[in-house]
Amino acid sequence: MNNHTVIQDTAGINAFYAKIYSLVGVGLGISAVVSALMLTMFQSVIVSVIMGASWIYYLAIAAELVLVFAASGMALKNSPMALPLFLVYSALNGFTLSVVLALYTQSSVLSAFVTASAMFFAMAFVGKVTKKDLSGMGRALRAALFGLIIASVVNIFLGSGSFDFLISIAGVIIFSGLIAWDNQKIRYVYEQTNGQVENGWAISMALNLYLDFINLFLSLLRLFGRND
Structure with a gap:
């Protein structure tokens, strides 16, 4: 391969x-x-949701899950509907995030956001430049993510502060690793398709990275805002 190539x-x-x-x-x-x-x-809407209409929040969460699976499926099919679904999901997630953010102080939110941003770009850089194949780690982290989801659901009923702390630490570790892996996958997909990548793949990987960042941010927010 010559220098021009x-x-x-x-x-x-x-x-x-x-x-x-x-x-x-x-x-x-x-x-x-x-x-x-x-x-x-x-x-006032956020206050109403927190104080007495929490079903709206949980309904929005359910709708988000539907949108994520729909957007992912459409992206893999290279459907033009993938991008609108991703954007609608982003808007709905803005609403659910606002409910969560209302429970924390501005300093906790800012600290979590700055830390999440720094970690995101650091792990993204690692994933882009490393020569080591991270696919094995990525598969292990995906499996660990399912365990994390189950643990989070269980703790909704337990309400354990210590368990929540462990879940948050695990979340930071899992999503940091996934950021590196997802960034490496971008290079792999590009190379395997000889640069002829369909738009659906770009949307699919953008959705993955969006979810990585949001979940890393929320995990850090729970850690920074434990006393809020």
């Missing part, structure tokens, strides 16, 4: 990363705007 490949994969991260940025931006609106202009 190497430069072309580097430019191509960097453009692919940029495309995916622009989608992640749009998704996070929509969520941030919706959350900000709910916590300011529509603060």
Whole structure:
């Protein structure tokens, strides 16, 4: 492979990363705007949900799960519906996030966001440049994620602060690793398709990274805001 080809490949994969991260940025931006609106202009709605209409929050969570599976399925089929579903999910997640954020102080939210951002970009860099195959670690972390979900559901009924602390620590570890793995997958997909990657793949990987960041942020928020 000559230098010209190497430069072309580097430019191509960097453009692919940029495309995916622009989608992640749009998704996070929509969520941030919706959350900000709910916590300011529509603060009374959040208070009502927290004080007596929690079913709205849980209904929104259920709708989010449906949207995630639908968006993922459409993305893998390279359907044009994948992007609108991703954007709708981002907006709905902005609402559910606002309910959670209302329970914490601004300092805890800011600390968690800054830390999550720093960890996200650090692990993304590791995933992009490392030569070690992370697929084995990724599969193990996916399995651990299912265990984390089950533990979180169980703790809803137990209400154990110590258990929640352990779940939060596990969440930070799991999602940090998944960020690295998902970033490595971007390079693998690009190479395996010789740079001819369908838009669906970009949306699918953007959704994965969006979820990685949000869940890392929430895990850190529970740690930083334990006394809130």
